[in-house]
Amino acid sequence: MSGVTFGISPECLCHDVRDNVARAPALEEAGFEYIWEGDHTLPWQHSSGHSAGIFTTLTAFLAATERAVVGGMVIPALGIRHHPIDVAIEVATQALLYPGRVALCVGTGEAMNEKTTTGFFPPLRERVERTVEGIELIRRSWESEDYFTHEGKHFQSFFRLYTKPDERIPLLCAANGPIMARNAGRHADGYVAVGVPPAYHRDVLIPAFEKGAREAGRDPDGLMKCAWVSTSYHPNAERALEGARVYGGLLIPEAYHHIQDPRVIESRALLVRDEALFDAFCVASSAEQVIERFEAFIEVGCNHIIWADMSPDPFLVAPLCGETVLPALRARYGAAA
Numbered sequence: 001m002s003g004v005t006f007g008i009s010p011e012c013l014c015h016d017v018r019d020n021v022a023r024a025p026a027l028e029e030a031g032f033e034y035i036w037e038g039d040h041t042l043p044w045q046h047s048s049g050h051s052a053g054i055f056t057t058l059t060a061f062l063a064a065t066e067r068a069v070v071g072g073m074v075i076p077a078l079g080i081r082h083h084p085i086d087v088a089i090e091v092a093t094q095a096l097l098y099p100g101r102v103a104l105c106v107g108t109g110e111a112m113n114e115k116t117t118t119g120f121f122p123p124l125r126e127r128v129e130r131t132v133e134g135i136e137l138i139r140r141s142w143e144s145e146d147y148f149t150h151e152g153k154h155f156q157s158f159f160r161l162y163t164k165p166d167e168r169i170p171l172l173c174a175a176n177g178p179i180m181a182r183n184a185g186r187h188a189d190g191y192v193a194v195g196v197p198p199a200y201h202r203d204v205l206i207p208a209f210e211k212g213a214r215e216a217g218r219d220p221d222g223l224m225k226c227a228w229v230s231t232s233y234h235p236n237a238e239r240a241l242e243g244a245r246v247y248g249g250l251l252i253p254e255a256y257h258h259i260q261d262p263r264v265i266e267s268r269a270l271l272v273r274d275e276a277l278f279d280a281f282c283v284a285s286s287a288e289q290v291i292e293r294f295e296a297f298i299e300v301g302c303n304h305i306i307w308a309d310m311s312p313d314p315f316l317v318a319p320l321c322g323e324t325v326l327p328a329l330r331a332r333y334g335a336a337a
Contacts, residue, residue, distance in 0.1 A: 004298055004333040006326055007034030007306040008317070009073060009228075013043035015314050017052035017060075021313060024064040031330075034103070035061050036073040036306055041081070041113045044255075045246040045266040055090045064100045069103050070094075073192070073228075073306075074174045076109030077134035077249035080118050085159055088141035095165035096320060102165075104138075105192055106131060107174030108179030112260045118305035121257075126179065130154045135171065135187045142169060172224060185212025190224025192306070195250055195280055201227060202300035224304045227297040231282040232310040233290060233320060241274065241311040244283045248272030251280055281310070287324035294325070298333055305329075306320075 008027050012022035024035060032072045037057050043049030054072050072091070077084040085253045087104070095102040107125040115121035122130075140148050140159075147160040173184035175191040181204070184191035191209050193201060210220035230250060232243030249255045249267030255265045277283060280291040294305050312318055 001140065002094045003303055004329070005033045005304045006031065006329070007036050007226075007304060008321075009034045009036040009038060009306055009308045011309045012037055012052040012057055013040045013050055014045070014178075014310060015046055016050055017057055019314070021057075021060045021064050023318060024061050024068075024160075025066075026318035027321075028065045028068045029254050030318040031326040032068060032321070034069045034071065034304070034306070035065065036071050036105070037061065038073045038308075039075045039082075039113070040294065041117050041261050042247050042260070042264065044112075045269060046262040047246060047266060049262055055094075056293045059094060060099075062094060062101060067101070069101050069170075070098070071103030071105060071170075071172075073105045074107035074109075074194070075104065076114060076127075076131075077138060078109055078114070078130040079155060080114045080120055084155065085141055085157055086159065087134075088138040091169060092142060092161060092163075092165050095167065095169050096163060098165050099165065103170040103172065105172035105174060106134060106138075106188075108180070110256050111258060112255065112265070114264070116260045126154075128183070131173065131180075132183050132187060135173065138171065146294060158325075170224070172226065174191070175205060175209065177293075178204050181205045181208035182212035182215075185209040185214075185218070185220065185223070186216045187212075188223075190226055190304070192226035192228055192304075194228040194308075195230060196227075198227075198296040198300045198302075199280075200298065201302055202224070206301045225302045226304040227302040228298065228306045228308050229293065230280070230308045230310055231280050231284065231290065231293075232312065233282075233284045233317060234312050235285055237285040239312050240283050240285050241277065244277045244281045245270065245272075245274075247281070247310050249275060251276060264318035287320055287328070290320070291328050294329060295332070298329070 173188035176180040213220040247266035
């Protein structure tokens with residue numbers, strides 16, 4: 001296997017955005033080719049929660065670094081909080097200012113972000129439809145040479161993006177099940193799955209994604225298959241577990257669809273067993289533990305690994321990765337061209 005790349009999400013919903021921007025150059029220097037950031041209006045937990053606007057944060061990461069590709073991770077271009085054309089304009093503007101260094105991942109959204117701010121959160125089937133149609137609108141905005149009219153099921157638009165980026169912007173789609181994985185293969189440049197085990201990538205997501213890509217006449221080998229690995233590192237094992245424990249809400253299905261209050265999510269998270277946290281997250285007190293966890297995803301076919309940082313002391317991450325984790329993984333699996 002070769003061509004594996006690595007990204008990190010500094011996680012501005014659990015770490016102060018100012019600290020994350022300050023350490024972005026060190027993360028780039030450590031060897032991360034991508035810096036991703038999630039789009040949240042509310043955090044996953046209350047005690048150490050933070051808020052930051054996604055497009056301003058991404059632009060700050062771009063300004064603080066020199067080479068890394070920077071992208072919004074799972075921005076819901078549903079026409080609820082974000083209209084697809086607004087997303088297209090924002091991301092295209094970033095790409096004009098930082099050529100070749102911008103990416104985008106869209107997805108079906110979460111109630112804690114959409115419903116809390118708009119009062120509206122349609123059923124999953126409709127959100128899937130909106131996501132697929134939103135991808136079409138974003139692509140047309142970036143690529144159409146003249147005005148276009150879109151008369152779809154959920155969007156009716158008349159638009160022209162006057163100043164277009166010179167380079168194609170990678171557009172990924174979140175997929176935690178076979179339907180969205182197949183849609184991602186048909187319409188996007190890659191998929192990302194959050195919190196699923198390596199075997200699920202191998203047995204369910206990658207086959208569905210590759211099937212969708214071939215149906216659209218595309219080569220799946222050239223597309224991104226991304227594992228979002230929630231990771232808490234600290235040399236003290238108990239501190240590492242504490243960093244993961246308050247994010248147990250990620251393992252509660254209702255938190256994605258019904259529970260909206262971070263205080264309630266956190267109280268439920270504290271009931272999640274430690275064994276479940278170790279199964280779902282990378283909870284590590286050594287570089288070897290991180291390497292072993294990331295290798296499991298690479299071995300099943302994922303070619304982009306994202307460290308989603310829950311670490312209690314995030315300033316420890318860059319030295320660990322730059323000195324040990326990323327060199328070891330690249331020595332075994334090669335570097336992307």
